[in-house]
Amino acid sequence: MTLANELMDLLGPVGFQTEDTDAYQTDWLRMQDHTPMGVARPKNTAEVAEVVRLANAADVSITPQGGNTSLCAGAVPGRAGQIILSLSRMNGISPIESDAFCVTVGAGAVLANLHEVLADQDLIFPMHLGAEGTAQIGGLIATNAGGSHALRYGMMQDLVLGLEVVLPDGQVWNGMRSVQKDNAGYQLRKLFCGAEGTLGIVTRACLRLFPAPVSRATALLVVEDIQALMSLGQTLRRELGEVLTALEFFSDIGLELALLHLEGLKYPLETRSAAYVLVEVETSSGHIDVAQLLEAVLAECFAAELCIDGALASSDAQRAVFWRLREEMPEGQRLEGPQIKHDISVPVAKVAPFIAEMGGILEQLLPGIHINPFGHLGDGNIHYNLSPPKGQSDFGDLKDTLSANIYRMAEDAGGSLAAEHGLGSSKIAYADELRSPVERQLMRQIKQAIDQSDVMNPGVIVTRGGPQDKLS
Missing domain, CATH: 3.30.70.2740 (Alpha-Beta Plaits)
Structure with a gap:
């Protein structure tokens, strides 16, 4: 029996498809496009383990895939005939452990869906990025995603408490511990964060949660040049301290492209200049008025001529306008x-x-x-x-x-x-x-120690043959 037949018997026609694979085999930037043997879509960890075991026995490589939003061709096959293993059906979100400030999710859970579930629990998972409507938790772990709130909360590896991983030989490592401090040897959970599916396939994760903010303030600021951008950023970090959640910047070139190509995008200030800063502060304490704090700090910044124009968001709608300017930088340039x-x-x-x-x-x-x-x-x-x-x-x-x-x-x-x-x-x-x-x-x-057969996402992060061609 061929491997394709074995996978069809194991997963059924919904779980293993050999036609209409275009959406899986091509990355967002269209750097790679290779037809796979098929797309495996297991619904649980046991099925993932069996797919891996069968593929290993048949010497067929596997490309694990989440939301396929990689910008480095890390989630699509590097050659034809491989198996794409999509985690999209493993998208469960367990009941929220509000007292423990953690949640268990399947690798296929979409980040935006997790945000929605937590919205009713007065809790947040503080990972935010432009692709959160598509990006899946397993992919975010595999790439050790950062996003706009990493300044305060850290990278994905800082938000993962425990992992369940299917190893290249089909064994399952259960590291689903829900504690922050675990120094019983090598930090295996962090080893798989950023491994891009080359060492195993993340199937479940225990994630850290935080109290939802009850107070937030957001400002869009205009600076004269890049050097002023740095001076402003340093002042904001010193004066706003632990309530500073995001500190983003973009240039006038990017702003012009976004305004030119994106329908409904508007610039809300009077002054245009070389660079712009988006600053956001928030707190979960009802005893701190972050809006008043930000306003006071910005008054000092204007007095010191660190910025030449700006505005505090007066509503959630205006906050969304400010954030959209920053988040549409990639799309504006893509459409150019x-x-x-x-x-x-x-x-x-x-x-x-x-x-x-x-x-x-x-x-x-x-x-x-x-x-x-x-x-x-x-x-x-x-x-x-x-x-x-x-x-x-x-x-x-x-x-x-x-x-x-x-x-x-x-x-x-x-x-x-x-x-x-x-x-x-x-x-x-x-x-x-x-x-x-x-x-x-x-x-x-x-x-090589973990994936001796090179079955997991070969050609990603490292190659077995040593250094590649020298750069030009």
């Missing part, structure tokens, strides 16, 4: 045409020098290039995206050179070529070139 996306981080103090120096280097390489930096000012994560010069349909033969320069400078600054999107299959060569051989070899040794 060809682009190169980069997800990097640098030490917070080096954000402004990086943007200034990198802009000069890229302008020399490709005069007239459009640079759209935006992201998370509080943690130094910059989404540094490029569009071709006006009148030019692409980047010519400079695409790899442009990216290589950006990644090199981020690493040289003490940052990372992959801040919150992971490596996937698209950044392996850059990682092999820019990170130390010791670091890359440690990753290969971990991969």
Whole structure:
């Protein structure tokens, strides 16, 4: 009996499909498009384990997939004939343990759905990102997602208390402990956070919850230039302290693209300038007036000429307008045409020098290039995206050179070529070139020790054959 027949017998026609796989096999940026043997859609952990066991026995690789929102081609097959294992049917959310501030969810649970469930419980799961209507918990764990609230609450690995994982040989590791402190050996749960499905398949997770905020204040601010952006950010962090939840920034180039291409998007202030800051504070305590605090701090910022215009959101609707400006940065540039996306981080103090120096280097390489930096000012994560010069349909033969320069400078600054999107299959060569051989070899040794047959998402994060081709 063929593997396809075995999987059909195991999962049935709903659980294993060999036709209409286009939505599963192509990533969002269309970097990869390979026809799989089929798409397995198990409904429980036992079925996942059996799929993995059968695939391993048949020497067929598996690509685990959540919401398929990866920007690094990490959730689609790198070659034809593999099995895509979708966790979409394993989307259960257990009754909320409100006294314990935790919840158990299936890997296929959609982030936005979890937010909706918690809304009636006066609790939050503080992970927010543009794709939350599609992104699934298992994928967020696999990529160690960050999002706009990482400044206060941390990355996904900081929000995971316990995991259940199907290993490459079909065994199940039950690490579903609901405690924050567990030092009984290696931190296995964190090992699988950011592993992008290369070491096993996350099937369930126990997640940390927090009291819902009862008071929130949001402001959109205009600054004169990138250096003023840094001064404002430093002041806000010092003065707002532990109630500071989000500190985002975007450029006028990105704002113009979003206003040009997105219907219904409006700029609510009178002044346009080089850069903008979105700041949000919140508290779950009824004894703290964060709106009054933010207003007082902003008055000091205006007096010190750290910002030149701005407004406090007067309603939830206006808050949504402010946030939409920031969140539509990627879509505005996508609708403009060809682009190169980069997800990097640098030490917070080096954000402004990086943007200034990198802009000069890229302008020399490709005069007239459009640079759209935006992201998370509080943690130094910059989404540094490029569009071709006006009148030019692409980047010519400079695409790899442009990216290589950006990644090199981020690493040289003490940052990372992959801040919150992971490596996937698209950044392996850059990682092999820019990170130390010791670091890359440690990753290969971990991969080989856990996945001896290389059945789990091969060609993602590391390759068995050693460093890839050198960068241009």
